Amino acid sequence: MNHIPIPKWLVPAIGILAFIAAVGGLLPGKGQPYPMTNFRGEQVIINGSGLYQWDTVSSAAQMQANDVVTLALGLPLLAIAYSRARRGSLRGQLLLTGTLGFILYTYITMCFGAAYNQLFLVYVALFSLSLLAFILSMMSFDLKTLPAQFSHRLPRRWIAGLLFFIAAFLSLAWLGRIVATFAPGAVPLLENVTSMFIQALDLGIVLPLCVLAGILLLRRNAWGYLPASVALIKFLTLGVAVSLMSLNMARVGATISAAELIMFPAIAVATLITVVVLLRNISGRIDEGEKGQEVGFPASLQE
Numbered sequence: 001m002n003h004i005p006i007p008k009w010l011v012p013a014i015g016i017l018a019f020i021a022a023v024g025g026l027l028p029g030k031g032q033p034y035p036m037t038n039f040r041g042e043q044v045i046i047n048g049s050g051l052y053q054w055d056t057v058s059s060a061a062q063m064q065a066n067d068v069v070t071l072a073l074g075l076p077l078l079a080i081a082y083s084r085a086r087r088g089s090l091r092g093q094l095l096l097t098g099t100l101g102f103i104l105y106t107y108i109t110m111c112f113g114a115a116y117n118q119l120f121l122v123y124v125a126l127f128s129l130s131l132l133a134f135i136l137s138m139m140s141f142d143l144k145t146l147p148a149q150f151s152h153r154l155p156r157r158w159i160a161g162l163l164f165f166i167a168a169f170l171s172l173a174w175l176g177r178i179v180a181t182f183a184p185g186a187v188p189l190l191e192n193v194t195s196m197f198i199q200a201l202d203l204g205i206v207l208p209l210c211v212l213a214g215i216l217l218l219r220r221n222a223w224g225y226l227p228a229s230v231a232l233i234k235f236l237t238l239g240v241a242v243s244l245m246s247l248n249m250a251r252v253g254a255t256i257s258a259a260e261l262i263m264f265p266a267i268a269v270a271t272l273i274t275v276v277v278l279l280r281n282i283s284g285r286i287d288e289g290e291k292g293q294e295v296g297f298p299a300s301l302q303e
Helices: 010-026 057-086 089-111 122-141 156-182 195-218 224-253 258-280
Strands: 034-037 043-046
Touching: 010 057, 010 089, 034 057, 043 057, 057 089, 057 224, 089 122, 089 224, 089 258, 122 156, 156 195, 156 224, 156 258, 195 224, 224 258
Parallel strands: none
Antiparallel strands: 034 043
């Protein structure tokens, strides 16, 4: 790996801010849900209590489910991966990068999708810091030696196939929702937001990266191993989060399709199995010149 100047306070700062944001979203508040007609004529139910009082019941259920996953899975994984990465573990560095990708995705959506609340600046800070940490973490890999760190038994076709399947599922799920708005007089299912920002992120960034990573991995290109590994780890955390979101939406009576209720947990399970297989097929070796040094954290930044 390369030595990229990642300040040692950066990841802990992200962890602390994510803890504050997640706990804040789960704190109970006074108030009751109430109906409202939004500016497009869509009938929605506003949550009316807690940090997400100005969001709909459906949106609040999704965000609180994500808060639970952040506390129960995201932050423990971030701490473990950060500790292992600092000791020079390739597995730790991949886990760290994927977890940072999950946090980055989460707080991009909170910045632009959640109704304004008291933690807005925390969301902005998490967006900014996790973006910086994710970029620096991606740059810390030595692409020339990375493919050699993976066993020849790595099921590249299975991994690529899963990435293609996720891309296809997102395409069908989100394009189906978008095409439905083309009908005359159709009211988009936007609730209290102004546009389909999740669909924009997934169709504009996540989907093309899945396809490109799968193709490059099949070709044994070094650029395929890194994004494919990071995408799988990100989808593990995100898949668990979306699965819990779906269940929580169903619990509060929000509209959720049967396909989404089944497919997201299935993707989460498939991704978990694939991540375990991926990590077991990494040698975890460190170049001879890097032994005894913390990967991605130069000595000048440890002080």
